[in-house]
Amino acid sequence: MQRKELIKLADDWFANQDWKPFKFQKDTWKAYLQKKNGLLNAPTGSGKTYALWVPIVLEYIRKNPDYKEKHKKGLKAIWITPLRALSVEIQQAASRFAEEMGTGFTVGIRTGDTPQKERSAQKRSMPDLLITTPESLHLLLSSKNYGKMFKNLDAIVIDEWHELLGSKRGVQVELALSRLKTISKNLRIWGISATIGNLQQAREVLLGPESQALENSVMIRADIAKKIEVRSIIPQKMENFPWRGHLGIHLLEEVVPIINNSRTTLLFTNTRSQCEIWFQKLLSKHPEFAGEVAMHHGSINKETRLWVEEAIRNESLKAVVCTSSLDLGVDFAPVETIIQIGGPKGVARFLQRAGRSGHQPGKTSVIYFLPTHAIELIEASALQKAVEKKAVEDRIPYLMSFDVLVQYLNTLAVSDGFYPKDIFPEISSTFCFQGITEEEWLWILNFITKGSQSLQAYDEYKKVEILEDGKFKITNRGVAMRHRLQIGTIVSDAMLSVKYMKGGYIGTIEEWFISKLKPGDVFTFAGRNLELVRIKNMQVLVRKSKKKTSKIPSWMGGRMTFSAQMSELLREEMYTASALNNGQGRTRELDALAGIFKRQKRESIIPGNDEFLIETFKTREGYHAIFYPFEGRFVHEALGSLLAYRISLLSPISFSIAFNDYGFELLSDQEIDMQQVIDNNLFSADFLMDDLYKSLNATEMARRKFRDIAVITGLVFTGYPNKLVKSKHLQSNSQLLFSVFRDYEKDNLLYQQAFRETFEHQLEEGRLRMSLERIGNQKIVWKQCEKPTPFSFPIITDRLREKLSSEKLEDRIRRMLKSLEK
Structure with missing residues (x-):
């Protein structure tokens, strides 16, 4: 069947549904049938599932003209999704088209929610299309004879690629693709992404930086103007x-x-x-x-x-x-x-x-x-x-994630084993590991077989054996089982299940929140007030409570920060607000803030494009210095610590630091000589890494980051499904290893990775440097104020929140407001 005839089949099917295919859908069908790889940029809800599922089915029809009489069994396509919640939607859309075309295709789902019985059935006979997650795909790579399962694979589609890109799950996908490309010679790789700032780079990460796949690839954009x-x-x-x-x-x-x-x-x-x-x-x-x-x-x-x-x-x-x-x-x-x-x-x-x-x-x-x-x-x-x-953020891909590489090599060693000379070219063809050296590769191989220099005496770290023919393989069944249980890169705090005393599962909660409660305390969860009875075997046993006051659980994921684009847009709005005195050209929102702006200008200023504002004032609590970079809380956290450290070198003062997305506060019991701070150019980007290291206790932050790395590499074991290791034990086990590497093996790649990730991803060191350079070009305006200003108020109250219960906080703020309004 010619391409035109195939596309007519799809057009007719769309017409039967009273639909008309979009241009981007037809462009994708055509590119796929021309054996191209690519990245489709399309908004949610625009029909992207049919853009790629249709040509996968059409290609099968082209290869098998008698497809209605004979059904060729076996896995033909994999659809990777970052969220389990998406899989049912994709399954429904895919099944509908495949069925109505008469192909007899089966569509299966394999995620953490898939029952064991169904997984076993899939192993015996794979569906034609498998919808899965990055973790479940790696689990398949850890099974014996996985090559057979994937050898006739035609296509792999990575949905919501923008979500995976800036995470270690993205690295998992890169490594899996490097293996599947070798097993299945005719594999077509497609990503689907919503709009991100670095779309071209997203395609490069997906297909590999120098690959033939990149040359033979397209970028298709859905030109759907979304109002x-x-x-x-x-x-x-x-x-x-x-x-x-x-x-x-x-x-x-x-x-x-x-x-x-x-x-x-x-x-x-x-x-x-x-x-x-x-x-x-x-x-x-x-x-x-x-x-x-x-x-x-x-x-x-x-x-x-x-x-x-x-x-x-x-x-x-x-x-x-x-x-x-x-x-x-x-x-x-x-x-x-x-x-x-x-x-x-x-x-x-x-x-x-x-x-x-x-x-x-x-x-x-x-x-x-x-x-x-x-x-x-x-x-x-x-x-x-x-x-x-249409200003949208970039997603920054991870580089040199050695922890994910160690896990991946163990996955290959658990299944059929691997020969390093075969696997090294695949790994160095990925975006993440394009810069890996022979020396680093040998270090990693040494690490999985001997457990690195300082751990050589301990057998538990020698997981992979080298067989006589040079194959690297895990032969110990216990090691293999523990590895399979721990495949994945999402490392959160240990989650405990919340259950009623009489039975009935409500959900999961992070261990660090529950560890602060004692029996009898009431907390709100899943919309109910619950009283903690006791904690037993990773379960939080509760009963309903009629008490009105309760603690609200906060999850670690709650600390979100401004993106760089958002910070820039916010600064532009601030500058607009400072320039527009008469209200002309203002938005409705800026108009509504006229009273606040007026008050701010009376007490201080609204900084303009070329100004950096510092406010100082004294209250009962002490001497406040507030700085306004408008760069988001992560940058402010680092900037606050950096500045406090640099000031302490001039005169011995200790500070407490508070910050939000707009600025940060240094509070002290003695006055800061602000003129000295300005004269000594303390906002310089010189010696940034050195000073950051000293000011932030970077070793402590890297130690916490190392826990994740230790879990991903399998250096520490998180436990069996019904008997998970407590979070504090994981932390202490990983801290012990961290200390060993710090004292005896400073060149350990995983130890160095903990520091690199702390600076690159947690402290956003690149953004920090840029904001210091920006401040260096601005005129510093120091305002000595009588009392807190409208801009400083949210930062001050944020600090109080850490200390006071919500009832006391509201009382305290009411009193503060009363005195300020006088």
């Missing part, structure tokens, strides 16, 4: 001194009419704890919503999550309060309205969430922005400009 309308919920009464304390709850009544006027609404919060609070408050103030409002976040049990997703599809729920657990995938055509509570911290995340409404080609997406404090309205104004400019 996004951002509407800010502006409070009736504007406070002059904004603070972040109430998580936006004071605007709850503004949200109710939006929910009532809409068929279905998703309320996105940034953290699981905020999600819990909003759900509780919504139901307690509006009991009429009972049964019509639900909650969805990653720690709630799978059954409840699936029930909520289904209820959104069939429109039986009015609203769902959720976190990023509903950012991706889960295809909801009926969602009419999105409400974003608090700044989303990044443009891409905001656009992704906006796209959940009007989730059909040609429809306008409407997203409401609800500020948790007044200054967040500047973010809303900035986001509107980002939507117009």
Whole structure:
């Protein structure tokens, strides 16, 4: 069958559904049938599944003209998705097309949720299309004779590639692809990505930097103009001194009419704890919503999550309060309205969430922005400009992730074993390991067979044996089983399951939160007040509580920071606000802030494009110095420590540091000589790494980072499914190894990786350097103020939150506001 005839088959099928294929879908079909690899850039809800699934089926029809009579068994395509929640959608779309074309194709799912019985059946007879995750694909590579399973593989599609790219899961995908390319000579590789700043690089990472695949590849963009309308919920009464304390709850009544006027609404919060609070408050103030409002976040049990997703599809729920657990995938055509509570911290995340409404080609997406404090309205104004400019973040790929490489080599050694001379060219053809040297490669091989220099005396670290013919293989069954249990790169704090005393599973919670509670304490989880009875065998046993006050769990993922693009947009808005005195050309949001700006200008200034603002004042607590780089909390955390260290070299002062996305505060019991700070050019980027190292206790941060590396490499074992090792034991085991390497083996690649990742990914050292260079070119404006200014207020109250309970905090802030308003 010729290409034209094949494409006509697909066109006819689309016509039968009363659909018309988009240009990007047809372009993808054509490129695929021309044996090209590629990256498809398409927004969520635009029909990207059919863009790639259709040509995979058409290619099979071309190769097997008698496909309706004879079905050739075996795995033909793999579809990788970062989220389990996406797999059901893809399965439904794929099955529908394959069935109606009469191919007899089977479509299977294999993720962490797949029952053991189904996995065993798949091993015996693989489906034609397998929908899976990066972790499950590596598990397949760890099974005996995996080459047979993959030898007739025609295609591999990596969905939501932008999500995987900037993580170690992306490295897992790169390594798996390097192996599959060798096994299956005609493999076509395709990625699907939403818009990111570095799309060309995303294609290079996917296909390998120098590969033939890259030369024979295309970039296809779906030219679908998505209209996004951002509407800010502006409070009736504007406070002059904004603070972040109430998580936006004071605007709850503004949200109710939006929910009532809409068929279905998703309320996105940034953290699981905020999600819990909003759900509780919504139901307690509006009991009429009972049964019509639900909650969805990653720690709630799978059954409840699936029930909520289904209820959104069939429109039986009015609203769902959720976190990023509903950012991706889960295809909801009926969602009419999105409400974003608090700044989303990044443009891409905001656009992704906006796209959940009007989730059909040609429809306008409407997203409401609800500020948790007044200054967040500047973010809303900035986001509107980002939507117009289509300014989206880059995703920075990982380089030289030796921990993932060690895990991968153990995976190959567990299955059929490997010969280093065969595997080295594959590994060095990936983007992540394009710079690996022979010396580093030998170190890694030495590490998996002997356990590195300083661990040679211990047999438990000698996992891989070298057989007589030079093959590297794991022959010990116990080592093999432990390795398979630990495949993956997502290392979170140990999760405990929450259960009622009488049985009944509610969800999972991080160990570090529960470890702070004692029996009898009440906490809110999954929308219920629960009393802790006891902790037993990794289970948190609870009973329902009628107490009104409770602790809200906070998860480690709650500390989100501004992206570089978001910071830049925010600074532009600030400069706009400082330039527009008369209100001309301002957005609605900046207009609403007129009172705050007026007050800020009276007490201090609003910094312009060429100005860097420092404010100092004295209160009962001591001497405050506030700095405003507008660079996001991670950069401010590092910058605050750096500056405190450099000041202490001039005169012996100790500080407490507080920071948010706008600036940071140094608080001391003695006055800082700010003129001396300015004269000594303490914002210089010179000696940055050296000073950062000393100021931040970088060794401590690297030690924490090393725990993840130790888990990924299998240096420490996390435990069996029903008997997980406690988080504090993991930490102490990995700390012990860290100390051994620090004292006896400083050139250990994994030890060095812990420091590299701390600086590159946690402290964003590159961004830090750029912001110091920017400050170096600005005029420093130091304002000695009488009292806290509107801009400084959110930073000061943030610091108090760490010390006071929420009731005491509100009282304290009320008193502060009273004295400031005088």
